[in-house]
Amino acid sequence: xxxxxxxxxxxxxxxxxxxxxxxxxxxxxxxxxxxxxxxxxxxxxxxxxxxxxxxxxxxxxxxxxxxxxxxxxxxxxxxxxxxxxxxxxxxxxxxxxxxxxxxxxxxxxxxxxxxxxxxxxxxxxxxxxxxxxxxxxxxxxxxxxxxxxxxxxxxxxxxxxxxxxxxxxxxxxxxxxxxxxxxxxxxxxxxxxxxxxxxxxxxxxxxxxxxxxxxxxxxxxxxxxxxxxxxxxxxxxxxxxxxxxxxxxxxxxxxxxxxxxxxxxxxxxxxxxxxxxxxxxxxxxxxxxxxxxxxxxxxxxxxxxxxxxxxxxxxxxxxxxxxxxxxxxxxxxxxxxxxxxxxxxxxxxxxxxxxxxxxxxxxxxxxxxxxxxxxxxxxxxxx
Amino acid sequence: xxxxxxxxxxxxxxxxxxxxxxxxxxxxxxxxxxxxxxxxxxxxxxxxxxxxxxxxxxxxxxxxxxxxxxxxxxxxxxxxxxxxxxxxxxxxxxxxxxxxxxxxxxxxxxxxxxxxxxxxxxxxxxxxxxxxxxxxxxxxxxxxxxxxxxxxxxxxxxxxxxxxxxxxxxxxxxxxxxxxxxxxxxxxxxxxxxxxxxxxxxxxxxxxxxxxxxxxxxxxxxxxxxxxxxxxxxxxxxxxxxxxxxxxxxxxxxxxxxxxxxxxxxx
Ligand SMILES: Cc1ncc(C[n+]2csc(CCOP(=O)(O)OP(=O)(O)O)c2C)c(N)n1
Ligand code: SF4
Ligand SMILES: [Mg+2]
Numbered sequence: 001x002x003x004x005x006x007x008x009x010x011x012x013x014x015x016x017x018x019x020x021x022x023x024x025x026x027x028x029x030x031x032x033x034x035x036x037x038x039x040x041x042x043x044x045x046x047x048x049x050x051x052x053x054x055x056x057x058x059x060x061x062x063x064x065x066x067x068x069x070x071x072x073x074x075x076x077x078x079x080x081x082x083x084x085x086x087x088x089x090x091x092x093x094x095x096x097x098x099x100x101x102x103x104x105x106x107x108x109x110x111x112x113x114x115x116x117x118x119x120x121x122x123x124x125x126x127x128x129x130x131x132x133x134x135x136x137x138x139x140x141x142x143x144x145x146x147x148x149x150x151x152x153x154x155x156x157x158x159x160x161x162x163x164x165x166x167x168x169x170x171x172x173x174x175x176x177x178x179x180x181x182x183x184x185x186x187x188x189x190x191x192x193x194x195x196x197x198x199x200x201x202x203x204x205x206x207x208x209x210x211x212x213x214x215x216x217x218x219x220x221x222x223x224x225x226x227x228x229x230x231x232x233x234x235x236x237x238x239x240x241x242x243x244x245x246x247x248x249x250x251x252x253x254x255x256x257x258x259x260x261x262x263x264x265x266x267x268x269x270x271x272x273x274x275x276x277x278x279x280x281x282x283x284x285x286x287x288x289x290x291x292x293x294x295x296x297x298x299x300x301x302x303x304x305x306x307x308x309x310x311x312x313x314x315x316x317x318x319x320x321x322x323x324x325x326x327x328x329x330x331x332x333x334x335x336x337x338x339x340x341x342x343x344x345x346x347x348x349x350x351x352x353x354x355x356x357x358x359x360x361x362x363x364x365x366x367x368x369x370x371x372x373x374x375x376x377x378x379x380x381x382x383x
Numbered sequence: 384x385x386x387x388x389x390x391x392x393x394x395x396x397x398x399x400x401x402x403x404x405x406x407x408x409x410x411x412x413x414x415x416x417x418x419x420x421x422x423x424x425x426x427x428x429x430x431x432x433x434x435x436x437x438x439x440x441x442x443x444x445x446x447x448x449x450x451x452x453x454x455x456x457x458x459x460x461x462x463x464x465x466x467x468x469x470x471x472x473x474x475x476x477x478x479x480x481x482x483x484x485x486x487x488x489x490x491x492x493x494x495x496x497x498x499x500x501x502x503x504x505x506x507x508x509x510x511x512x513x514x515x516x517x518x519x520x521x522x523x524x525x526x527x528x529x530x531x532x533x534x535x536x537x538x539x540x541x542x543x544x545x546x547x548x549x550x551x552x553x554x555x556x557x558x559x560x561x562x563x564x565x566x567x568x569x570x571x572x573x574x575x576x577x578x579x580x581x582x583x584x585x586x587x588x589x590x591x592x593x594x595x596x597x598x599x600x601x602x603x604x605x606x607x608x609x610x611x612x613x614x615x616x617x618x619x620x621x622x623x624x625x626x627x628x629x630x631x632x633x634x635x636x637x638x639x640x641x642x643x644x645x646x647x648x649x650x
Contacts, residue, residue, distance in 0.1 A: 025464075026460065026463070026464060028459075028460065044646070047639075047642050047643045047645075047646035047647070048646045048647060048649075048650045050643055050647075052463050052464070052639060052643075054459070054460075054463065056456065056459075056489075057485055057486065057489040058485065060453060060456065061453070061456035061459070061485075061486055061489070062456075064449065064450070064453045064456035064457045064459075064460065065456050065457065065459045065460035065463070066460055067457060067460065068429070068447070068456075068457035068458060068459065068460030068461040068464070069460035069461065069463060069464045070460075071447070071460075071461065072460075072461055072464040072465050073464070074464050076460075090450055091450060091453065094449065094450055222427065222445050222447070222461060222465075223424075223425075223427055223445055223461070223465045223468045225424070227423060227424065227443055227444060227445050227446070228445070228446075229391075229439070229440055229446045229447075229448065230446070230447045230448065231440070231447075231448040232448070232449065232450060233448070238393070240393070240394060240440065241440065241448070
């Protein structure tokens with residue numbers, strides 16, 4: 001029997017442990033605050049498991065290296081923060097186009113530019129969605145505490161395999177550096193999705209880009225029994241470049257639909273006291289910790305208030321937000337940016353006029369007191 | 384095996400202009416692989432973006448056509464994961480040394496076992512004839528209408544300086560030498576660089592009045608000489624061809640295996 005391991009760790013370490021639990025075999029990265037601990041810890045842990053850790057010359061090389069490693073059959077990851085994440089955008093699009101599973105951690109700092117490296121921010125929500133050029137769809141996940149960082153990281157690896165796509169883990173500096181307890185689940189306690197490999201035999205024509213009926217696309221390890229082409233150009237079922245309008249249209253639809261059509265399966269969220277709530281916070285990451293604190297205090301005083309904590313940010317779970325907030329009189333989005341998730345919530349609900357923003361953009365964690373003060377303003381009671 | 388056993392006929396006719404040097408390199412590369420008796424299944428070819436980079440699609444290996452300048456970085460992930468594979472990385476001059484210059488010097492520094500082939504036509508062919516870092520001072524290009532004031536790299540000197548353990552140069556005129564050098568580079572354990580001077584009659588040739596493909600290749604014959612030759616001492620402007628460096632240095636994947644052993648022992 002496996003013994004449960006309990007650790008007192010930073011969020012970054014929870015992410016590392018989860019990646020190894022999920023079967024990480026290859027990591028390449030370039031140091032950047034506040035994600036650096038992920039690289040440092042993996043340089044120790046990965047070779048112990050027979051995996052490989054590489055410090056590359058920059059973030060572009062890092063994401064390219066993990067994409068190459070993934071093609072050969074590895075589960076792969078890189079970790080970075082804003083400036084590095086910006087550098088990765090072109091190759092991120094390559095992984096979308098070539099449908100290569102990979103996990104990219106962005107521990108957010110304040111931006112733009114070098115910004116506020118050692119302070120908290122949640123300013124990269126829209127960049128994660130739209131940073132690479134062209135129409136596409138992408139999965140972006142987040143978490144507010146270490147146990148959830150662990151499970152959402154495992155989810156990220158699973159979804160990367162399931163949908164053959166890059167998955168972005170968007171953490172923030174507070175969650176990454178805060179220390180708290182983490183129980184590492186026993187082996188087998190969490191489901192692990194392994195690479196779906198083709199059953200096509202050696203010598204039989206293999207179509208690397210011909211999805212099965214269920215939309216999934218089995219892979220053949222690069223360097224293995226099937227030789228095929230991979231490209232970032234629009235391509236046909238053999239992976240050969242094509243600009244045939246039918247091929248282009250079909251592939252773009254496939255890339256978007258395989259994710260958007262599964263938004264309910266991809267959506268991860270937590271709800272607190274939503275049943276009868278008239279005021280609902282919508283939040284995520286470390287902001288959700290403060291929001292939850294306010295909810296618990298006010299519930300104790302009998303107020304009908306609740307929290308919808310989003311863990312899937314993209315594809316945006318609009319249906320879930322609409323449904324959960326249908327009875328609310330006041331919806332307050334708590335986040336540390338100028339309203340990036342706010343815009344999504346406004347679009348999702350029936351009446352955007354009842355959606356308000358409680359935010360902080362100065363590099364400091366939004367506190368329960370901040371939220372209370374902003375609520376007084378919203379309610380016209382002054383601070 | 385016959386040449387056609389190494390190509391993907393489905394992909395033909397190829398996209399290169401008549402007389403483009405890149406097709407000669409494709410031919411030499413196939414000959415090299417054939418003469419070495421390599422199994423197609425053991426070869427991975429990773430290319431970037433450019434006319435040169437299209438070479439990968441025509442070959443029946445495991446082929447990956449990546450991003451402009453990044454081929455070596457993708458290849459590093461593949462090679463580290465499957466060190467037993469032969470990894471070939473053909474690149475254009477812009478691909479390898481402008482946008483990809485950083486990856487080029489670091490891959491060489493690590494001495495990771497792969498073969499970088501720089502298909503140097505001294506121009507950005509694919510985008511229509513702009514100058515590259517290899518065009519050279521005084522040349523003309525669509526973005527250097529008043530002559531180019533950029534000084535070029537010497538690919539061989541650069542590769543040697545940054546630690547490549549096999550460095551060679553040939554031209555599309557010298558098809559036999561080109562083939563032999565690619566063979567040596569593939570066999571060498573470590574980071575190998577083969578620069579091959581190639582012709583782009585469509586842009587470089589036309590802009591710089593070097594004539595058609597035949598005349599451009601004739602010029603390559605006249606302006607080159609075997610490394611260490613008497614002719615070079617007489618005429619310093621001649622470009623040397625042949626093998627410049629062939630040394631042993633710990634190879635990256637092999638070294639990483641030792642790291643794994645150490646980590647497992649310490650654990
Ligand atoms: C990031 C990026 N920038 C620019 C381009 C446009 N581009 C495509 S190929 C190329 C240059 C090709 O020149 P070279 O590498 O020398 O190859 P050649 O076509 O001459 O064989 C450029 C600038 C691109 N595809 N990607
Ligand atoms: S443009 Fe130049 S490099 Fe490109 S195919 Fe034509 S001749 Fe070759
Ligand atoms: Mg060129």
